[in-house]
Amino acid sequence: MQQVVESVAPTERVAMKKTILMCRPEHFTVSYRINPWMHPEDPTDTSLAVRQWERLYEIYLGLGFDVELIDPIAGLPDMVYAANGGFTLDGIAYGAKFQYDERGPEGPAYMDWFRSHGFRVAEPVSVNEGEGDFLLVGDRILAGTGFRSDAASHDELRKLFGREVVTLTLVDPSFYHLDTAIAVLDTDSRDGQGNIAYLPKAFSPESREIIQTLYPDAVVVNDEDAAVLGLNSFSDGRNVVIAARAVGFEQSLRDRGYTPIGVDLSELLLGGGGVKCCTLELRR
Structure with missing residues (x-):
């Protein structure tokens, strides 16, 4: 008698309305x-970076996101990586304090924007690089350390937001921010804790x-997809905007019932950033 194998349909995913902050890369270069991604000796194309960023911006508008913009500042080429500008939750903006002097002025610039847009700003004591190293998954904050954000900033988060904060240590210099090694896929899975994709190494x-x-149900991403910053993605719970070249990750997402949307940000990758780096979630 022939055995009948029942196929399991992917979970039905629900898209959540998102409000985000972005910064047009008018001054982008690698100087x-x-x-490890940055090579100042190699040429960059600012106009191409702008066109690729505009495509990402259009995708977000097409998904129904509310997209707010901060004005770029000359001399701050990495300001396009808005995710590093802070971490917002419950109407509070915890500001960034950058590891490197080259990016230092971005912290106050983003805090000024938060103040002028209704957030209560908490100025940081410890070095931290915002959503680059802080990811909200359900009610839990995953917090990275090892290369940029100091573990002491995790204590600041705990006191400020009263949430569980889980410290994770990064060990590979190519994945120096948490958002290059973990993608938040949804924040309200069956157990209420959300789910992620990540690169174990x-x-x-x-x-x-x-x-x-x-x-335990996390998506494990291979080295090839991680190497194009495939994990540096942004999800609304159903639609996941990812690097177009992360084809294995794309298939894994489809298998789980998500809708991946590929975008080419190859020029911004020269600065070590991708989709998520360009995207700061605003939680008022």
């Missing part, structure tokens, strides 16, 4: 080196164990 053994315990 210094503060991460980016983390210390202890942190890998924590991730596996908290997210």
